[in-house]
Amino acid sequence: MQETSTSADAGIPLFERAHARAGDKGNTLNISVFVFDPQDYDWLVRELTETRIRERFAARRPKAVHRYLLPRLGGMNIVLEEVLEGGVNASAALDRHGKTLGYHLLGMTLPRH
Amino acid sequence: MSEPELLHIGYGAGFAGDRPDAAIALAHDLAERPGPRYLAFELLAERTLAETQQRRLADPEQGYAERLFDFLDPVLPICLPAGIPIITNGGAAHPVAAARRLRATLERIGHGGARIACVLGDDLQDALDPHHPPAWLPREVPFEDIVSCHVYIGAESVTRALEEGADVVICGRIADPSMAVGAIRHAFGWSATDWQRTAIALATGHLLECCTQVTGGYFADPGFKDVPDPAHPGCPIVELKRSGELVVTKTAGSGGVVNARTVREQLLYEIHDPGAYLTPDGVLDLNEVTVIDHGNDRVEVTGIRGHPAPDTLKGNLGLGGLWFGEAGISYAGPNALARARLARDILLERSREQCPQLSPRIDLIGVCSVLGDDRGEALEQTMAEGATGTDVRVRLGVVDRDRAAIARLLQEVEALYTNGPAGGGGVRKRLGESLRTSAFTIDRTLVSTTLRWF
Numbered sequence: 001m002q003e004t005s006t007s008a009d010a011g012i013p014l015f016e017r018a019h020a021r022a023g024d025k026g027n028t029l030n031i032s033v034f035v036f037d038p039q040d041y042d043w044l045v046r047e048l049t050e051t052r053i054r055e056r057f058a059a060r061r062p063k064a065v066h067r068y069l070l071p072r073l074g075g076m077n078i079v080l081e082e083v084l085e086g087g088v089n090a091s092a093a094l095d096r097h098g099k100t101l102g103y104h105l106l107g108m109t110l111p112r113h
Numbered sequence: 114m115s116e117p118e119l120l121h122i123g124y125g126a127g128f129a130g131d132r133p134d135a136a137i138a139l140a141h142d143l144a145e146r147p148g149p150r151y152l153a154f155e156l157l158a159e160r161t162l163a164e165t166q167q168r169r170l171a172d173p174e175q176g177y178a179e180r181l182f183d184f185l186d187p188v189l190p191i192c193l194p195a196g197i198p199i200i201t202n203g204g205a206a207h208p209v210a211a212a213r214r215l216r217a218t219l220e221r222i223g224h225g226g227a228r229i230a231c232v233l234g235d236d237l238q239d240a241l242d243p244h245h246p247p248a249w250l251p252r253e254v255p256f257e258d259i260v261s262c263h264v265y266i267g268a269e270s271v272t273r274a275l276e277e278g279a280d281v282v283i284c285g286r287i288a289d290p291s292m293a294v295g296a297i298r299h300a301f302g303w304s305a306t307d308w309q310r311t312a313i314a315l316a317t318g319h320l321l322e323c324c325t326q327v328t329g330g331y332f333a334d335p336g337f338k339d340v341p342d343p344a345h346p347g348c349p350i351v352e353l354k355r356s357g358e359l360v361v362t363k364t365a366g367s368g369g370v371v372n373a374r375t376v377r378e379q380l381l382y383e384i385h386d387p388g389a390y391l392t393p394d395g396v397l398d399l400n401e402v403t404v405i406d407h408g409n410d411r412v413e414v415t416g417i418r419g420h421p422a423p424d425t426l427k428g429n430l431g432l433g434g435l436w437f438g439e440a441g442i443s444y445a446g447p448n449a450l451a452r453a454r455l456a457r458d459i460l461l462e463r464s465r466e467q468c469p470q471l472s473p474r475i476d477l478i479g480v481c482s483v484l485g486d487d488r489g490e491a492l493e494q495t496m497a498e499g500a501t502g503t504d505v506r507v508r509l510g511v512v513d514r515d516r517a518a519i520a521r522l523l524q525e526v527e528a529l530y531t532n533g534p535a536g537g538g539g540v541r542k543r544l545g546e547s548l549r550t551s552a553f554t555i556d557r558t559l560v561s562t563t564l565r566w567f
Binding site for chain 1: 159160331334338374377378379380381382383385386387399400402403404416435437472473482483485487491494508510511512547550552
């Protein structure tokens with residue numbers, strides 16, 4: 001009983017229900033996220049909030065976080081402004097484009113309901 | 114000749130570092146198809162123009178995309194006899210030099226009758242008079258840093274070149290999807306102010322412009338998104354009907370996959386507001402787009418909408434003046450993470466003492482690197498959460514104007530061999546110019562393009 005309730009409380013790893021692709025323009029990162037199963041779209045919209053995204057990328061101090069919902073594609077486009085430490089133009093980071101960061105998003109765990 | 118109802122367009126490269134071999138199979142596939150067919154090569158990235166401009170300054174016959182002819186040479190004998198025009202932005206900072214070299218190639222391989230059109234007008238460097246800087250030039254940019262200055266031009270010149278009989282169209286900084294728009298308008302005679310049809314053409318170009326990123330490249334995730342024959346993803350082809358019906362597919366017999374997921378991911382790649390993707394040719398609106406997977410690597414895209422082109426064009430300044438240095442050293446085995454962290458602390462202390470003007474960033478690869486930040490906050494958090502590691506690389510990165518100071522700091526990493534924690538090995542250093550770009554907007558009436566024939 002206890003184990004069951006623990007695993008229910010642990011939530012859903014986003015990568016189990018969605019796929020993502022990251023792209024950059026200057027110091028701005030966009031990550032498109034799509035559910036594998038269309039039935040999970042409402043859950044995605046409800047749980048993958050701008051507040052939670054901002055918390056996930058807090059160390060990068062986003063200037064702004066926008067979500068653009070695309071119900072017909074079963075996903076959303078997330079735009080994070082000024083999170084690439086200067087981006088491909090000026091960053092001292094290993095991944096100047098932020099191409100790996102789509103999977104940082106997919107590493108989130110979201111509430112089941 | 115009756116008007117064509119269906120065209121085929123493929124992109125054989127999606128960036129300067131792409132693979133040339135997949136394009137050969139693409140050219141063979143296109144040659145087997147009936148009706149209007151086009152092959153495009155997208156070979157520019159944000160900073161490529163600054164890099165190629167520097168090469169042009171060093172050698173007046175250089176300045177085009179370095180690997181342009183790795184892509185062009187093998188497909189010429191396939192495309193020219195089949196009547197497939199080739200369009201590329203690989204002219205980069207010097208399309209004329211690319212055309213001259215291509216002319217020599219054509220004579221040599223027995224296609225001396227082929228016609229090359231160069232699209233000029235995207236290079237605005239001549240307008241940069243330091244005593245009378247143009248109004249559109251961003252004031253905050255140090256004039257002496259400017260290496261290149263280009264505006265993203267639209268499809269118009271490509272269409273004109275094809276109408277006038279070009280076999281190869283060499284452009285510089287044309288917008289990536291505009292090469293497709295120019296070809297599509299040529300095949301179907303679509304008007305440049307028909308925003309709905311322009312949007313369909315833009316969506317075609319946008320889906321194709323990163324080449325294999327829509328056919329299973331930048332996509333595979335074992336167990337979640339598997340890709341057949343992932344070592345050989347095929348180049349993409351769009352089959353577009355005059356009615357606007359758009360199907361994405363790929364080179365016959367190639368690896369990779371085209372499905373609803375690859376197409377969705379590419380639709381939003383490097384897009385901000387999906388309702389307003391601004392291009393020189395029009396505004397693409399993807400808000401109502403739907404993808405329909407017909408199986409067998411065929412995906413239809415519907416619901417594309419368009420809006421009038423913006424009054425301004427985007428431009429990019431290539432800027433020099435900065436240097437990028439990187440160095441690394443590895444630690445392994447018992448207590449490796451503690452030793453790597455100690456090496457990081459030592460480097461930060463030495464940097465403060467020896468090069469106080471620099472702000473290096475130090476990652477621990479294997480613990481927290483690409484997910485980290487310049488301040489090391491994510492790294493500290495990862496450590497606090499009890500990170501472990503028995504194969505850890507300390508990586509220092511720094512960007513600054515002071516090349517000598519960077520060189521001195523990189524030397525501090527190497528000095529860890531005899532001065533740092535026990536067992537450090539595998540030092541590598543590199544230091545190079547860090548070209549960057551700065552965007553600007555310019556009224557489109559100030560930009561005019563011309564064709565030059567070779």
